[in-house]
Amino acid sequence: MQTVIDNAKPFSFSFDPQSTALIVIDMQRDFVLKGGFGEALGNNVEPMSAIIPNLQKLLECCRKHNMLIIHTREGHRADLSDCPKAKLTRGNKTFIGEMGPMGRILVRGEYGHDFIDELRPKEGEIVLDKPGKDAFYATDLELILQNKGIKSLIVCGVTTEVCVQTTCRAANDRGYELVVPSDCTASYFKEFYQTTLDMITAQGAIIGWVCTSNDLIKALED
Ligand code: C5J
Numbered sequence: 001m002q003t004v005i006d007n008a009k010p011f012s013f014s015f016d017p018q019s020t021a022l023i024v025i026d027m028q029r030d031f032v033l034k035g036g037f038g039e040a041l042g043n044n045v046e047p048m049s050a051i052i053p054n055l056q057k058l059l060e061c062c063r064k065h066n067m068l069i070i071h072t073r074e075g076h077r078a079d080l081s082d083c084p085k086a087k088l089t090r091g092n093k094t095f096i097g098e099m100g101p102m103g104r105i106l107v108r109g110e111y112g113h114d115f116i117d118e119l120r121p122k123e124g125e126i127v128l129d130k131p132g133k134d135a136f137y138a139t140d141l142e143l144i145l146q147n148k149g150i151k152s153l154i155v156c157g158v159t160t161e162v163c164v165q166t167t168c169r170a171a172n173d174r175g176y177e178l179v180v181p182s183d184c185t186a187s188y189f190k191e192f193y194q195t196t197l198d199m200i201t202a203q204g205a206i207i208g209w210v211c212t213s214n215d216l217i218k219a220l221e222d
Pocket of ligand 1: 164
């Protein structure tokens with residue numbers, strides 16, 4: 001059955017919950033909490049935690065509707081063999097693999113690499129470890145979506161202009177329809193947040209749609 005979000009931008013977004021997956025991007029301590037990689041790079045991490053209650057409500061609603069839920073984590077092997085030099089050498093004096101207050105930065109298995117307590121995956125939900133910004137790159141995401149018959153995506157999480165946008169573009173190229181709930185994604189940079197959402201919806205939804213989580217939940221509940 002089709003569900004319609006009338007108030008989505010740039011026009012109404014229609015999806016079938018049974019063939020739609022919720023993808024929560026990188027809600028990891030390293031990006032969200034004080035003392036993590038995000039803050040070490042010089043960013044104010046407050047916008048990251050502001051979206052937690054909205055994400056909790058959206059997750060609860062998608063769980064209730066038995067939708068496929070995927071949680072991604074950006075990070076690398078302990079020996080950093082899957083981290084290209086071009087990524088390893090970037091940062092404001094803080095680098096991937098270095099020891100930080102929450103363990104080695106963006107290294108799998110470390111405390112900081114894991115999900116924040118408020119948004120831990122429930123049993124049966126998919127955890128996708130990804131080495132890049134694009135959740136399709138070097139992961140089995142496409143195979144999972146194909147096997148589950150997924151046609152549409154709800155993409156949220158952090159950061160709006162990096163991993164969320166990159167994944168949206170990659171999904172769009174693969175033929176998925178997608179919507180980004182604007183109050184379930186955040187950036188360290190206010191202007192990048194808005195510009196990214198505008199880029200997604202520009203030119204008649206060139207990448208996808210944007211809505212509020214309330215409108216999305218209301219459409220599912222109706
Ligand atoms: C970044 C991400 N910002 N999850 N990663 O490096 O957006």
